[in-house]
Structure formats: structure tokens, C-alpha cells
Amino acid sequence: MREIGVGLLGLGVVGSEVAHILLQRSERLSEQVGASVTLKKALVRDLAKRRTYPFPPELLTVNVDEIFNDPSIDIVIELVGGEQPALDYIRRAITGDKHVVTANKEVIAKNGYRLLSLATQHEVDLRYEASVCSGIPVLSPLQQDLAANEISAIRAIVNGTTNYILTKMAREDLPYEQALREAQELGYAEPDPTNDVEGIDAAYKLAILASLAFHTPVRPSEVSREGISNLDPKDFTYAHELGYAVKLLAIAKQRGETLEARVHPALTPLDTQLATVDGVYNAVQVEGDLVGTLVFYGRGAGGRPTSSTVVADVLTIARNIAMGGIIKPRMELNRRIPIAPMFEIVTRYYFRLSVADQPGVLAQIARVLGDHRISISSVIQKELDEAAQTAQIVILTHPSVEQSVQSAVAELAALPLVNRVGALIRVEH
Numbered sequence: 001m002r003e004i005g006v007g008l009l010g011l012g013v014v015g016s017e018v019a020h021i022l023l024q025r026s027e028r029l030s031e032q033v034g035a036s037v038t039l040k041k042a043l044v045r046d047l048a049k050r051r052t053y054p055f056p057p058e059l060l061t062v063n064v065d066e067i068f069n070d071p072s073i074d075i076v077i078e079l080v081g082g083e084q085p086a087l088d089y090i091r092r093a094i095t096g097d098k099h100v101v102t103a104n105k106e107v108i109a110k111n112g113y114r115l116l117s118l119a120t121q122h123e124v125d126l127r128y129e130a131s132v133c134s135g136i137p138v139l140s141p142l143q144q145d146l147a148a149n150e151i152s153a154i155r156a157i158v159n160g161t162t163n164y165i166l167t168k169m170a171r172e173d174l175p176y177e178q179a180l181r182e183a184q185e186l187g188y189a190e191p192d193p194t195n196d197v198e199g200i201d202a203a204y205k206l207a208i209l210a211s212l213a214f215h216t217p218v219r220p221s222e223v224s225r226e227g228i229s230n231l232d233p234k235d236f237t238y239a240h241e242l243g244y245a246v247k248l249l250a251i252a253k254q255r256g257e258t259l260e261a262r263v264h265p266a267l268t269p270l271d272t273q274l275a276t277v278d279g280v281y282n283a284v285q286v287e288g289d290l291v292g293t294l295v296f297y298g299r300g301a302g303g304r305p306t307s308s309t310v311v312a313d314v315l316t317i318a319r320n321i322a323m324g325g326i327i328k329p330r331m332e333l334n335r336r337i338p339i340a341p342m343f344e345i346v347t348r349y350y351f352r353l354s355v356a357d358q359p360g361v362l363a364q365i366a367r368v369l370g371d372h373r374i375s376i377s378s379v380i381q382k383e384l385d386e387a388a389q390t391a392q393i394v395i396l397t398h399p400s401v402e403q404s405v406q407s408a409v410a411e412l413a414a415l416p417l418v419n420r421v422g423a424l425i426r427v428e429h
């Protein structure tokens, strides 16, 4: 039986599980592949650090050259994370004619196309299924099983940390800061949560999903982004009364000759599957012209779910090597669809105003909205604070242009009778 050597960069949350599976299930995996798949070395920073499993000491190294210079290593798994040195490591592996598997969304979102071209030149594979939604296979189905479809839209919950926080806020009426603190205590949120709560992580994943679904390069910097830190638990209650859940959605949609690519909190109808995705779970809803609507659902983070996908990528490459097959990494970005500016999008909006409890206030609000050609679908007055003589007005609009809504909200905020615009959240049907 031919031996296929594997080198692992990183032995942290995901790397430890991947190494454990490759070592523990080596016989079964080798039978599946028709070649022996052998983990040769694992790169770490600190040899003395306590690991999740008792790995043989000779497996570990702090010298990356031991992996790149070993001709018996055919596949390099990058699980170091972050942009650098991960990007350099992946480039070095490819130019050394080694196949690569990575779970690194930042590197793939920013450099995927260039890395795949480099891999093609070197006739090696580069697989990255775990970079989006970890254990949920979604990139491969998009590229293979749905290849006959024209995809019209992707709506996804791709960040478990923010979904956990939003679920807590909705169920327990918690303020954002407290829900975040609880997520941090449970290890679901990093001490510095910026990447998650500001939608940066979700934008990386959407850039990868949208590029593959629409066959056009979408850079993370082109994805419009708004985080969850300004959300108020009040709006979860009011949204629920109106028939919606509040979710951080990653949305990519073909609109005419352009593509919308945006990450922001959105009111999601309660009778849709996305509204029922709670806690750290992820879901990707894909609309194809042939297949209709599909939803991929599961655990979007964690060492074991991610290792399931990473090892599957390793096995695919190993099987191809064993069969002597031609390996060609795929990212068919043969279209150039411009990204629509955010101010052009058309959707429905929810907003909440804190206003003086005086006659004529609704008429003033209606006039401003009318001036901006925004038509109201419903208005509800909530929470009369008699002492402060203020009321909360919740407004749901019909489909309106983002630019008009932003201008109207700025004008409303300047009205003497309006104390504050408490929330402005887009609605996604």
C-alpha cells in the first residue's frame, strides 16, 4: 500500500482533533482511501504546552522546515489561523508541490483566488471546506451538487458567537453587554470579540460563499458590514410581536446586473428555518433555480465538527493521489459581477423612535417618511413613559431604498419631538 504523508501546522483546538483522528482511525481511513495516510509531524509554538491528547513527543516540532523539507509529506494541513504566517506557509507548501488543506477563512477570503491559481500552476490541490461553517459541508455542494443551478440568493447565519448572543438577548431579555459576557465566560466569544460582533468573520465567510455561488470574485472589503453591538433587547420583543426574530444575516443576492453582499442584523420571519437557528448553530440557505430552497444546518464551530471536514478534505486529496488522478483545485470565477453599493439596496425596514408624547408627532413622522417616498406598512406605539412624557413608536416600512431611509432617519432624529432613533434594522424576507 502506498504511503501518503501528512504534515500538520497547528495543534490547537482543531489541529488536536485532526491529529487525534488521523492517528486513532488510521487503519479505517487508509482502507477507505486505498493508501496509508500517515501523520508525520505537527508544528507548534510551544513544545511544553499541555495538549488535549497525549501525542507522541516525536510528532511535535517547532521547526516548520521539518515539514516543508520532508519529501515524504504530500499534504500540508494549515490550522495555525490568522493571516500571517499562515498565508506564507500555504504559499510555501504549494510552491514546494505539496497539497494543502486549510480551515482559514481569512486567508481564503482575502487570497483564495491567487492561491488557487498558484496551486493550479503547481498541479496540487488546495481544499478549504472547513473555512465556512466548519463541520457543515456547504462549499463542496455549491461547487459540485448544485453546479447545474443558477443561484439567486444566499442567506446565512455563519457566526456561532453572535448567534449565541442574539439567542440569549431574545430568550432572556438580556442587554447586549451581559449576553456577550456570558458568551465569553462559556468560551463561545474571544476576550476581544471584535471580529465576531462587528461581522468581520461573517464577511470573510460570505465573501467565500458568494464567490463560489455566483462565480465572481467577491472581496471581504466589498461586503457591507454592520455588527450587533447596538441592538437593544426591546427590539427583540417588538420584532417577535410583529412576527420576526432578529438574526445576524450574511446575504448575497443577484439583483439585475449586480450582486448584493452584506452582513447585518435583520428581522427574519418567524416561520422561516433561519429564524429557528439558535445558539452556536449555523445555517446556510441557498436558492437555486432548479433545486429551489436548500438549507444546510449544523455546528458551525468547535474542534470535532471542524476536524470532520478537514479530515474529509485530506481523504479526498489522498484518494486522488492513490488513484493517480489529475488534481485541479476549483474556484471557477469566470464572471465579473459588480457589487451593488449599499445605498441602492431595496428592502423593508423596522425602526423605533423615542418621541415626546404629544399630539401631532405621528403626523410629523409620516410627513418626513412621505417626503422620502417611504411608505409605512405598520405603526405601533409602545411603552408610554408617563413621567418622562415619552413614547416608543415602532414603524415597519414597505420596500424602500436604503439611501432614502438613511436620509429620512437623519431628518427624523433632528425633529424637536423625536428624542432618539433607538433602532434601524433591515427586514429580510
Ligand SMILES: NC(=O)c1ccc[n+]([C@@H]2O[C@H](COP(=O)([O-])OP(=O)(O)OC[C@H]3O[C@@H](n4cnc5c(N)ncnc54)[C@H](OP(=O)(O)O)[C@@H]3O)[C@@H](O)[C@H]2O)c1
Binding pocket: 009, 010, 011, 012, 013, 014, 015, 043, 044, 045, 046, 047, 049, 078, 079, 080, 081, 082, 085, 103, 104, 105, 130, 131, 133, 134, 300, 301, 302, 303, 306
Ligand atoms: N476553533 C474552531 O471552532 C474553528 C472552526 C472553523 C475554523 N477554524 C479555523 O481553524 C484554524 C485553527 O483554529 P484553532 O481554533 O484550532 O486555533 P488555535 O486553538 O489557536 O490553535 C492554533 C495552533 O497553531 C499554533 N501556532 C499559532 N501560531 C503559530 C506560529 N507562528 N508558528 C507555529 N505554530 C503556531 C499554536 O501553537 P501552540 O499550541 O504551541 O500555541 C496552536 O497549536 C483557524 O484558521 C480557525 O479560523 C476554527
